[in-house]
Amino acid sequence: MTDSSVDAPSVAVADGTPATTTGKSLSVVALRKTYGDVVAVDDASMEIAAGEFVTFLGASGSGKTTTLMMIAGFCEPDSGTITVGGHDVTRLAPQRRNLGFVFQQYLLFPHMTVGENVAFPLQLRGVPKGEIRRRAGEALEIVGLSGFAGRRPHELSGGQQQRVALCRALVYRPPVILMDEPLGALDKKLRDQLQTEIKAIQRELGLTVIYVTHDQEEALVLSDRIAVMRDGGIEQFDSPRELFERPRTPFVADFLGAANFLPGRVERGADEDTLVRLDQCGGLVRARPQALAAGTPVTVAVQPCRLRAGAPDDGFCAGRVETVTYVGSLVRAGVRVDGGEAPLLRLEVPAGRAPVVGERVGVTADPEDVNLFPVEQGG
Incomplete structure (x- = not known):
């Protein structure tokens, strides 16, 4: 996959103005993953539109993280297909999928400055130095850290470190960004603040985001649609309002509210x-x-x-x-x-x-x- 941009309909941002959709659509069809006799994911299917924020919500062992790892390429499915922007990536190595990933652990390089951490994915892709400086600076500005480029990770708070991790995932303009419980280690006040910031950035840039959490409130706040997962399957895939007000099963009614x-x-x-x-x-x-x-x-x-x-x-x-x-x-x-x-x-x-x-x-x-x-x- 060479170009991470795609022509797609615009999406509305918080103030009602349109934002260009830079993400790509993603399709998951009949994904299945087993570990011995344990079925981790069973027949998971969904269509995610370009510029959509989708959350996988479920308890531990529901299959949400395994599904995310298969999309990322860190885990190979037993069967099923994954396509991004119409291209089959099911058997591609993670680095060839060109997807962004934000982990719960920040995984910043301690010996590098903030600016060097953010620039690293661009260096790996052979981007010219002048372009690296420009794009790294723009990304840091987006997350409100434009004055922090010279600092080391240990000089930052947890929230600032997570912003750097998000910035590093944004800087090479991936078609889809995957987030695995990125706010789980933060206190509630900071978590609420970063939820607002992540949603604002996603809307402003028209990003396609797939987010994993076990926190029902977080899923309701962030998502355009939520896939409620149970025992490796998708119990219901719908808008937050539809899930809360019109659950299709007692499990969804109980789990979400x-x-x-x-x-x-x-x-x-x-x-x-x-x-x-x-x-x-x-x-x-x-x-x-x-x-x-x-x-x-x-x-x-x-x-x-x-x-x-x-x-x-x-x-x-x-x-x-x-x-x-x-x-x-x-x-x-x-x-x-x-x-x-x-x-x-x-x-x-x-x-x-x-x-x-x-x-x-x-x-x-x-x-x-x-x-x-x-x-x-x-x-």
């Missing part, structure tokens, strides 16, 4: 809403219209932040508040629902309107915030 799950049965389907009778308390939950027949057993899923606490007789179920945890702008409350010893119903409510321990409350939610998952019978 720690949803509450309540068993019930469809009492009535209608054009305007679906009514579900809860098994535990006998209350009626209204959900958005779904093609489910009366009598169908379902699991009702609602995110804690979408539940409301009110008067005991105002809601689809009632119960007593057992736990209240103050976490700043909101309070996490646990409600023991009448009619059984099921797990506490979890609510997240504004701190100024939080219930107190021992208070009886009714719990409700808007139909649009209620997801229903049919329960498979038998097996």
Whole structure:
């Protein structure tokens, strides 16, 4: 691959102005990787557009890092194909793919200055010295380190070192940048700051980014789309809003938002809403219209932040508040629902309107915030 630029549609940056898309599209088809009897990745497929920020999100062992390593060329798939900008790179060595990579460990050369670290990939590619100075200077300016070229890595903070690592990946203008939990070693405040900076740079330059994290909030903040991974497969690949508000499986609802799950049965389907009778308390939950027949057993899923606490007789179920945890702008409350010893119903409510321990409350939610998952019978 000789040229890292590509003609592609422009993308919108934060202020609404277009940014030229310099990245390339990436396609993964039926990737599979095994280690003995262990299936690390199984039939992973996705299409990533030029200029898109995609995150692989999952717990340890879900296959997210193995998939990233196969795309990078550090790990060879048993089967499947990887194409970048329409070119098959499945069997190419990592250095021939010309992809950028940012690791969680910064991996800066301690004997080199910041400027030398950033220039190193250009030197390997035989870029003329004058062009190296210009491009290294531009890259350092992009990440806000234009005055740090003469420093050594040990003279920088962790956040600054990670900026240098990002700069080194940007400087040779790769078609795709891969990031493997690059902010995992940083404290929350610095991590939040760098998330904003990474997203701004990606939008401004029109970069194609594939990012790996196990942090759900980080994935929601950064991504255009998220691939939620489980047991080596992709459970759902969608926009952050779609994943949070319209999860296709109970696993996605639970992993992305720690949803509450309540068993019930469809009492009535209608054009305007679906009514579900809860098994535990006998209350009626209204959900958005779904093609489910009366009598169908379902699991009702609602995110804690979408539940409301009110008067005991105002809601689809009632119960007593057992736990209240103050976490700043909101309070996490646990409600023991009448009619059984099921797990506490979890609510997240504004701190100024939080219930107190021992208070009886009714719990409700808007139909649009209620997801229903049919329960498979038998097996």
